[in-house]
Amino acid sequence: MNWPSLIQDLIGSGLTQAQIAARVDTGQSHISELYRGGRKQPGWSLGERLISLHRERCGKTEQAAA
Structure with a gap:
């Protein structure tokens, strides 16, 4: 899965990193690390x-896959 692309899609849908984090029950810094590539994989449940x-939000998970 291409996590930076998936997060970019979510940002493009109108969510901030903080809103994404709140919706998936993690911290904004974790979302930022995934987005910047500092963290390559989230845990299974977060993923x-x-x-x-x-x-x-986007209706197209396939395009976020790498």
């Missing part, structure tokens, strides 16, 4: 929540 939010 699932990010994918679910992406599907809800």
